[in-house]
Amino acid sequence: MLEGKTGVVFGVANNHSLAWSITKALDSAGAGLAISCQGERFINKIQKLTAEHLKNKPLLLACDVQDEQQIARLYEQIDAAFGRLDFLVHSIAFASREDLEGTFLQTSRDGFRLAMEISVYSLLAVTRLAIPLMREGGSIITLTYLGSRRFMPHYNVMGVAKAALESAVRYLAGELGPQGIRVNALSAGPVNTLSARGIRDFSSFLHTAAAKAPLQRNISGEEVGDATLFLCSDLSRGITGEIIYVDAGFHITGT
Ligand code: NAD
Ligand code: IMJ
Numbered sequence: 001m002l003e004g005k006t007g008v009v010f011g012v013a014n015n016h017s018l019a020w021s022i023t024k025a026l027d028s029a030g031a032g033l034a035i036s037c038q039g040e041r042f043i044n045k046i047q048k049l050t051a052e053h054l055k056n057k058p059l060l061l062a063c064d065v066q067d068e069q070q071i072a073r074l075y076e077q078i079d080a081a082f083g084r085l086d087f088l089v090h091s092i093a094f095a096s097r098e099d100l101e102g103t104f105l106q107t108s109r110d111g112f113r114l115a116m117e118i119s120v121y122s123l124l125a126v127t128r129l130a131i132p133l134m135r136e137g138g139s140i141i142t143l144t145y146l147g148s149r150r151f152m153p154h155y156n157v158m159g160v161a162k163a164a165l166e167s168a169v170r171y172l173a174g175e176l177g178p179q180g181i182r183v184n185a186l187s188a189g190p191v192n193t194l195s196a197r198g199i200r201d202f203s204s205f206l207h208t209a210a211a212k213a214p215l216q217r218n219i220s221g222e223e224v225g226d227a228t229l230f231l232c233s234d235l236s237r238g239i240t241g242e243i244i245y246v247d248a249g250f251h252i253t254g255t
Contacts, residue, residue, distance in 0.1 A: 001233045002031035006082040008074075010036045010065070010126060011091030011143075012046055016193045018143055019091035021221030022228045024053060029229050031087075033058040034078050038065075065092060065122035075129040085133035087232040090126060090142040093195060094118040095158045100199065104156040112157055119161040123168055127176075127183075137180025141231050142169060143224075144185045144243065146251050154199060166243055173241030182240035186227050189219040189247030214249030 007026065011019035012035050023035055035058045037046055043062060050058055059081050063074040078085065095115035099107050123142050130138070147155035148162035166185055173183040190209055196202055210218045227246045230236050245251050 001229060002026060002029040005086040005232070006032040006084060007087035007089065007232060008034040008036060008078060008085060008130070009089040009091065012037050013042060013194050014045065015049055017091065018188060018191060018193060018221055018224050019089065020049070021225040022089055022091065025222070025225030025229045026232060027054045027056055027058070031232070032056060032082060034061060034081070035059070036061050036063045036074060038062070065125060066117060068125065071125055071129055075133070079133060084135060085130055085138060087139040087141070088126065088130045089228060090123050090140070092118065092122055093158065093161070095161070099157045100154050107157045115157045115161045116164065119158065120164045120168060123165060124172070127172060131176070131179070131181070134181055138182070139232050139236070140172070140181065140183045141228055142185045144187045146187055146247065169243065170241045177240055182236070184231050184239060184241070185243045186224060186231070187243050187245045187247060187251070188224050189213070189250055191219065191221055191224070209250055212250060212253050212255065213247065214252065217248055219246055219248050
């Protein structure tokens with residue numbers, strides 16, 4: 001479905017990352033890929049993963065999205081290798097651990113700023129420099145969570161950041177639509193990744209989410225990968241500014 005298309009995926013940390021499941025889905029659909037991870041320390045392990053699991057060799061790059069120069073350098077390398085881009089996947093979030101353990105009310109100014117910068121502003125930052133390469137239109141996808149709209153214990157400042165991220169999706173979709181660039185978010189149900197592990201009672205949370213969801217189960221990274229493939233492909237050409245839930249239906253329940 002993506003034969004002849006090229007894209008960049010931000011946010012692979014390890015084989016549990018949603019960005020890794022997404023990478024596998026896009027690779028098997030024939031896309032040419034650049035994979036961006038946070039720093040050089042991730043490169044060796046991810047290199048091994050890609051050699052073992054992907055059919056096409058990706059361009060593997062390190063980029064901390066807090067650093068504008070690193071973003072510029074990343075796009076120079078993508079331009080040199082591909083000369084164009086058709087899609088971009090943003091799968092990045094961060095808040096300081098103490099802000100996810102305490103109460104929302106106690107969130108510090110610095111903690112608030114950090115969560116908003118890495119989890120929201122980074123979408124604009126990586127999109128801005130991708131636009132010149134998306135000459136024939138494109139598809140931009142970010143990852144969000146229901147904590148943007150509901151009170152979820154401990155999600156705290158990340159919930160507020162995800163609400164802003166979802167709004168940013170609509171503003172970017174409005175501005176970039178005339179250039180044929182679509183912008184959407186996938187709202188995933190809980191998945192046991194690095195960003196979820198260590199959250200207190202996460203496994204019991206997984207259990208209750210599965211019990212309440214219409215499909216009576218949790219979701220897998222592969223399901224997020226397949227939904228991303230749909231959003232990258234022309235099958236979704238009429239969809240922009242949307243938040244699509246990949247959560248086994250959990251968000252519709254009232255109990
Ligand atoms: P993950 O920890 O594997 O991915 C988060 C990524 O963000 C990591 O690769 C990390 O290196 C990257 N990152 C953090 N700060 C960065 C920086 N300054 N520069 C560059 N990269 C940086 O966990 P994940 O669960 O795969 O999270 C990916 C996305 O999915 C996040 O936006 C998260 O909010 C969202 N999400 C996760 C779940 C879940 O239950 N796991 C559910 C819904 C949405
Ligand atoms: C995260 C915190 C609290 C409750 C949570 C989560 N629930 C879920 C998550 C119920 C599903 C995972 N999620 C959706 C996230 O977006 C996680 C973001 C995150 C996680 C960490 C952990 C380690 C750290 N900082 C983080 N920043 C963001 O130091």
